[in-house]
Amino acid sequence: MTSSWSTDEAAHIAAADELQIAVRRADGTLRRWVTIWVVCVGTEVYVRTWYRRDTGWFGHATRSLKGRIEVPGLEADVTIEDVGSRPAELRADVDAAYRAKYGSTSGDRMVGDDAADATLRLVPDRP
Known part of the structure; x- marks a missing residue:
């Protein structure tokens, strides 16, 4: 992990x-914006999908591993980490x-085995 979210940034995202x-x-340009659900565990940011994984x-996201996110009051470049096979905790x-x-x-669809296997952590890119 290159860096982490500040408490204030994580609060913006969690809210x-x-x-x-x-x-x-690959050329650095952004694909279209997509709206997804997001959660925070402490100051770590996670997203999942429950379908269309490929x-x-x-x-x-799983091929590029780079993106940009936006929530009210915050926009940031991110590195995308696949953490779907991480510990049960x-x-x-x-x-x-x-x-x-x-x-x-x-939320039931987002906590099944398939969705859990598709968990991504969004880490802020910092200079």
């Missing part, structure tokens, strides 16, 4: 219902964050 992400192409924003923490933020009805 947002959704996050906008644009994945970088295509769409997620497929591009991380999965449990991210699952709990999704349930707490989005509720059990809406």
Whole structure:
């Protein structure tokens, strides 16, 4: 990990219902902005998908590993880390964050095995 989010940055991200992400192409330009759910565990930022893992924003993200995010009051370049196969404790923490933020009805799809395997950590790129 190159750096981490400040407490204030993480609070901005955690307060947002959704996050906008644009994945970088090989030439450095941004793909279109996509709206996704986002959670924080401490000052770490996580996103998941529950479908289309090889295509769409997620497929591009796992190939590029670079992007830009935006929430109200914050826009930042990020490095994208695939953490879907990390320890069970991380999965449990991210699952709990999704349930707490989005509720059990809406969030159920985001805490299943497929979604947990598709967990990405967004790390700020800093000079």
